[in-house]
Amino acid sequence: MFSLTGRDVHQGTDGWIPVYVDDTQSLCVMSIGFLLNNKDEAVVWRGPKKNAMIKQFLSDVVWGQLDYLIIDTPPGTSNEHISVVVNIKSISPDGAILVTTPQGVSLSDVRREVSFCKKILLPVIGIIENMSGFVCPHCSVSIRTHTMYMYTP
Structure with missing residues (x-):
């Protein structure tokens, strides 16, 4: 990048x-x-x-x-996420910005990440949908058009 x-x-x-x-x-x-x-x-x-x-x-x-x-972490709610949260709690982070793509499996991961953040009392500031409006190079179909959601608990 x-x-x-x-x-x-x-x-x-x-x-x-x-x-x-x-x-x-x-x-x-x-x-x-x-x-x-x-x-x-x-x-x-x-x-x-x-x-x-x-x-x-x-x-x-x-x-x-x-x-x-x-802090860029892998998708999901694994040990990496818990370790990051434990190690940054002392600096009182403003919150998390979650990143997803339009695919169902990614959206499912983000729903679990929202739940994870709620459980550990880490505010979710926003959700970014990456690759929105992605145009398939094979069939020219555009997938989704919106790119940012503001999350309100």
Whole structure:
């Protein structure tokens, strides 16, 4: 998305230095992908190792002064989500923005994510539908046209 292939994370005196997207250093990114030898390599870790890495990304990366911290997680309500919430509770996050696509299975995941957020008392700020208006390259059918929902509990 940001064309950062081949960029490296470096260890600084205070922790890991994230990869900056631009010269003004106004947007930075941290990903397990920067730590892999091969971009096509699978990360096959059990819960404890994943949870430790999430904690390390949140505590050992020198983020600097942040206006926003966006954490991209896999679909669903797995250990990763619980680990993120546990590790960010101390900073009192404003809430979650959930991302879906028009497909039924994705919408089903988001319904469970809304339920998850309610259970852990994390406000849902909004729901973004990615790939809205996607036009099939094979049959030219357009799928959906709306893109953002504001969620009100």
